[in-house]
Amino acid sequence: MSWIDYAQGLLDKSWLGTLLGIAGIVFAVFTYLWTRRRTSLAYVYLGEHLLGSASDALPPEIVVQYDGMSIPRLTKSTLIFWNSGENTVSGEDIVDKDPLRFRVGDDGKILSISIVKSSRAVNDFSLRELPDHIFNEMGFTFDFLDANDGVVVEILHTSTDRRPSIKGTLKGLPKGFRNLGQFTRPKPQKKKQSTWSSFLWGLSPLVVGVGGFLAAVYGPRPALFLTNPDTGLFFYSFLGVFVGMWLNNRFWARRKYPKSLYTEALE
Known part of the structure; x- marks a missing residue:
């Protein structure tokens, strides 16, 4: 049999066309994600009441002062702000009539605000008071933000x-x-696994998925699958869920903010 006849025989198989179609879709999705160019700024936050609560102020018997001023409660909010797109964002694009600013609730006053960590000093990220002296807002600016x-x-x-x-x-x-x-x-970071064990664990779902597909195409069909088609559907659905859960944990269940902004103060 010539290689042309062999190739023709492969193309005649329906599963090969399906596999090539799926591979084409996956390649197109990854190509889009790799080459897309977006302008996007995002933030995440974490807040806690250090003194007092959301519903009640401190008891009258407890007096807390900040810089000589009595305060009803003390709240700490941590905010992580970064360029979540691919395009560079310039500080020159900030609109003067509506400057960028951090804001807390209308019933509160900002006591202090500080930059805990900056990804790069060259970004020249700085805080500045607003001209209207709004108590619950603090302005900020920057030179530029790369991805x-x-x-x-x-x-x-x-x-x-x-x-x-x-x-x-x-x-x-x-x-x-x-x-x-x-x-x-x-x-907290656990004991680091060896390079080989991490590599093998990362490949295990891929091996299981490919092995299951090859078994479904070439392997012998168990009698249980032949007598009850729903059993085979359940088995391969479970296999797909397993691979999907791994992909979710691998790619999506990570920190939403860049690793460059990780700091021990967040633990």
Whole structure:
């Protein structure tokens, strides 16, 4: 049999066409994700009441002062802000009439705000008071932000709302800033696995998936699958769920913010 006849025989198999179609779709998706260019700024937050609570102020018997001023409660909000797109964002695109600013609840006042970590000093990220002296807002600016450039900001304030937000207008960003919600504290790092064990564990779902596909095409069909087709459907569905869970854990269940902004203060 010539190689042409062999190739023709392969193309006549229906499963090969299906496999090539799936491979083409996967390749197209990865190509799109690799080459796309977006302008996007995002943030996540974490808040906690250090003194007092969301519903009640401190008891009258307890007096807490900050810089000589009595406060009803003390709330700490940590906000991680970064360039979540691929395009560089310039500080020159900040609209003067609607400057960028961090904001806490209307019932609170910002006591102090500090930059805990910045991805790169060259971004020249800085805080500045607003001319109107709004108590629950603090302005900020930067020179530029490349992909994954950003800062970690810690805000001490008196608001009952632990969720900070970002306000303001930036040219080329009509939908504003993406609020990705509350982030979870990183878990303590376990003992590092060896390179080989990590490599084998990472490949295991792929091996199981490919092995299951080859077994379904070439392997003998168990009698149980022949007498009850639903059993085979359940088996391969379970296999697909296993591979999907691995992909989710591998690619999506990671920190939402860049690793360059990780700091021990977040633990």
